[in-house]
Amino acid sequence: MKHIISMLIENESGALSRVAGLFSARGYNIHALTVAPTNDETLSRLTLVTSGTNQQVEQIVKHLNRLIDVVKVVDITEGEHIERELMLIKLKATGAMREEIKRLADIFRGTIVDVTTNIYTVQLVGEAQKLDALVDAIDDALIVEIVRSGAVGLMRGEKSLHL
Amino acid sequence: MELTGAQILIHYLEDEGVELIWGYPGGAALPIYDALDTDAKKLKHVLVRHEQAAVHAADGFARSTGLPGVALVTSGPGATNTVTGIATAYMDSIPLVVITGQVATPMIGLDAFQEIDTVGITRPIVKHNFLVKDVKDLAMTLKKAFYIATTGRPGPVVIDFPKDVQNALCDYQYPQEVSLRSYQPIVKGHSGQIKKALDMMLAAKQPILYTGGGVVLGNASAALTELAHQLGFPVTNTLMGLGGFPASDKQFVGMLGMHGTYEANLSMHNSDLIIAIGARFDDRVTGNLEKFCPDAKVIHIDIDPASISKNVAVDIPIVGPVQQVLTEMNQLLKKSGKKVDAEVLQAWWTQIEAWRATKCLRYDQLGHKIKPQAAMEAVWRITKGDAYVTSDVGQHQMFAAQYYPFDKPRRWINSGGLGTMGFGLPAAMGVQAAFPKETVVCVTGEGSIQMNIQELSTCLQYGLPIKVLCLNNGFLGMVRQWQEFFYDRRYSMSYMDSLPDFVKLVEAYGHVGIRIDNPETMEQQLAEAFSDQYKDRFVFIDVITDQQENVYPMIPAGAGLDEMILV
Numbered sequence: 224m225k226h227i228i229s230m231l232i233e234n235e236s237g238a239l240s241r242v243a244g245l246f247s248a249r250g251y252n253i254h255a256l257t258v259a260p261t262n263d264e265t266l267s268r269l270t271l272v273t274s275g276t277n278q279q280v281e282q283i284v285k286h287l288n289r290l291i292d293v294v295k296v297v298d299i300t301e302g303e304h305i306e307r308e309l310m311l312i313k314l315k316a317t318g319a320m321r322e323e324i325k326r327l328a329d330i331f332r333g334t335i336v337d338v339t340t341n342i343y344t345v346q347l348v349g350e351a352q353k354l355d356a357l358v359d360a361i362d363d364a365l366i367v368e369i370v371r372s373g374a375v376g377l378m379r380g381e382k383s384l385h386l
Numbered sequence: 387m388e389l390t391g392a393q394i395l396i397h398y399l400e401d402e403g404v405e406l407i408w409g410y411p412g413g414a415a416l417p418i419y420d421a422l423d424t425d426a427k428k429l430k431h432v433l434v435r436h437e438q439a440a441v442h443a444a445d446g447f448a449r450s451t452g453l454p455g456v457a458l459v460t461s462g463p464g465a466t467n468t469v470t471g472i473a474t475a476y477m478d479s480i481p482l483v484v485i486t487g488q489v490a491t492p493m494i495g496l497d498a499f500q501e502i503d504t505v506g507i508t509r510p511i512v513k514h515n516f517l518v519k520d521v522k523d524l525a526m527t528l529k530k531a532f533y534i535a536t537t538g539r540p541g542p543v544v545i546d547f548p549k550d551v552q553n554a555l556c557d558y559q560y561p562q563e564v565s566l567r568s569y570q571p572i573v574k575g576h577s578g579q580i581k582k583a584l585d586m587m588l589a590a591k592q593p594i595l596y597t598g599g600g601v602v603l604g605n606a607s608a609a610l611t612e613l614a615h616q617l618g619f620p621v622t623n624t625l626m627g628l629g630g631f632p633a634s635d636k637q638f639v640g641m642l643g644m645h646g647t648y649e650a651n652l653s654m655h656n657s658d659l660i661i662a663i664g665a666r667f668d669d670r671v672t673g674n675l676e677k678f679c680p681d682a683k684v685i686h687i688d689i690d691p692a693s694i695s696k697n698v699a700v701d702i703p704i705v706g707p708v709q710q711v712l713t714e715m716n717q718l719l720k721k722s723g724k725k726v727d728a729e730v731l732q733a734w735w736t737q738i739e740a741w742r743a744t745k746c747l748r749y750d751q752l753g754h755k756i757k758p759q760a761a762m763e764a765v766w767r768i769t770k771g772d773a774y775v776t777s778d779v780g781q782h783q784m785f786a787a788q789y790y791p792f793d794k795p796r797r798w799i800n801s802g803g804l805g806t807m808g809f810g811l812p813a814a815m816g817v818q819a820a821f822p823k824e825t826v827v828c829v830t831g832e833g834s835i836q837m838n839i840q841e842l843s844t845c846l847q848y849g850l851p852i853k854v855l856c857l858n859n860g861f862l863g864m865v866r867q868w869q870e871f872f873y874d875r876r877y878s879m880s881y882m883d884s885l886p887d888f889v890k891l892v893e894a895y896g897h898v899g900i901r902i903d904n905p906e907t908m909e910q911q912l913a914e915a916f917s918d919q920y921k922d923r924f925v926f927i928d929v930i931t932d933q934q935e936n937v938y939p940m941i942p943a944g945a946g947l948d949e950m951i952l953v
Binding site: 237240248281282290295 | 505506509510513514517534566567568569690691692694695696699
């Protein structure tokens with residue numbers, strides 16, 4: 224099962240490689256990983272998508288907690304949560320396809336953020352499945368390039384990850 | 387007062403109470419070695435012959451004393467040579483602080499001479515590591531390093547110390563306090579869980595205390611012994627836990643696992659409750675996990691939450707320092723006045739005694755070849771079972787674990803987790819330096835000893851009167867044993883041709899060498915080696931043993947604890 228693990232880590236060089244190294248050393252997989260600064264300049268927020276049984280993920284969380292540079296860890300998929308990912312998808316848009324792609328982008332509530340005579344670049348935000356659905360709806364031959372941010376997320380309501 | 391970074395390091399170590407460091411100088415550590423010469427008052431430095439040995443020696447010092455071991459090396463090859471030593475300490479949770487020189491910060495990343503990414507290389511084998519970029523951070527980094535290394539589940543910490551930072555000036559004051567927001571080791575086990583565990587223990591019919599290195603490292607031997615006596619349960623130790631419970635106690639059923647005793651492994655396999663204390667269900671202990679202790683519930687006391695339910699699902703976890711948890715259990719048990727059902731326990735003991743009666747450690751003593759087991763037993767008799775024993779890795783290690791029973795913790799020093807050949811001699815240096823008057827025996831083989839034999843020179847320089855017991859069978863014995871059992875006796879690369887004459891070799895290094903190849907004179911020759919005549923001398927005892935001898939009992943890979951090969 225897919226799990227989204229969110230953590231606050233020390234904003235220090237090497238902190239990211241400790242996390243990544245733990246995953247490779249113990250044979251856990253990383254589907255996606257994103258890291259960025261927070262409002263507290265000493266901390267970064269790292270979000271990581273992995274998969275495994277509940278027991279495996281519990282073990283992952285315990286090992287993450289052991290790392291000195293990891294300040295707080297939570298598996299946000301344990302409860303109600305919000306998950307978002309951003310995708311930019313560059314498509315061949317010529318002839319009739321220009322209208323077709325625009326309609327498709329509208330259906331998915333995506334935005335066309337860059338246009339040339341032959342190319343549309345669509346931006347789409349949502350859960351991973353929604354992004355997958357758009358990709359599936361487009362003929363592979365039209366896709367020039369895809370970039371996805373990896374999921375970020377947080378727990379719904381009052382719960383939060385803080386010091 | 388303004389000092390250089392190098393001076394701050396030396397002053398800090400003295401303020402921290404460190405008296406002994408192990409190391410080897412080099413370009414990127416020269417300012418530190420200069421400060422050692424000019425500023426050290428009490429701090430002593432032992433010059434080893436290879437950086438790996440510096441770390442093993444610091445490790446042996448730490449295991450035998452309970453204090454953190456400290457090693458100091460230069461950058462590049464100095465740092466990479468420490469890797470095996472650091473990994474050895476990491477696998478066995480030994481508190482070490484390893485200081486590595488580094489090229490000056492402006493040179494980092496430019497492939498400078500003797501530059502290597504030490505922080506990157508050591509990352510997977512340390513509890514934590516630091517690169518000191520600013521001399522202002524140095525004292526606090528050192529404080530953090532010692533704090534992290536010695537608290538919680540202990541482990542090695544590396545500090546990479548660039549040369550320009552060693553030369554930079556800064557005010558120095560010993561930091562009295564340290565706190566890390568992301569590291570707060572647990573200091574107390576959950577009282578509710580402790581109560582629940584005790585109730586489960588009192589209700590058990592076939593319980594066993596399975597205790598590991600955590601009892602030794604956590605100074606919990608006395609608390610464990612008291613609990614075991616209060617409950618009357620059988621106790622088994624892991625390889626790392628030997629000495630954590632007195633081997634001469636009648637409740638002790640021996641070591642468990644791959645080369646454990648019949649009674650220990652069958653008691654585990656047939657138990658209805660395993661109380662794991664500072665042990666981590668290592669694969670060498672559990673055998674095939676699918677066949678592991680089918681009827682047992684599990685209580686697990688450990689300082690490290692990540693050890694709990696890692697290999698074996700736990701019913702009652704208690705995360706906390708073992709000494710504190712066991713002490714609380716002892717008090718609760720006394721206060722409650724509750725007792726185990728003596729009749730039920732007696733039935734369990736009757737069964738265990740029947741297993742014990744197989745005498746699984748007996749061996750054939752006939753013939754004209756020396757049995758390694760007999761050599762170990764003789765050394766045990768001669769040293770009255772009270773020596774510090776370090777070992778290398780292989781058959782001799784298992785023979786030492788089986789035939790040199792320990793009554794005290796911190797007497798048995800071996801590389802259990804990583805299984806590092808070459809550990810024994812430098813570790814013995816660390817122990818001997820910590821306890822100059824005690825008998826220190828390094829049990830080794832002709833294979834392992836050659837992995838750090840250069841340290842014979844260090845032993846002479848510092849007058850370390852170690853006694854090396856080399857069980858020399860001309861084979862990499864444990865490899866040979868596996869090849870005999872599992873590879874149709876194809877002894878691929880396990881035979882050692884062209885061995886040196888060890889007696890002449892150690893004599894060339896200025897030591898005493900004794901060769902023993904006759905079972906009839908063995909006891910007397912061993913007694914001589916340990917006699918007052920050689921009290922202050924390093925003695926290398928080369929014992930020529932039976933080449934065909936194997937370590938029994940043995941659980942083959944993939945088998946369960948009840949599927950042992952006895953002889």
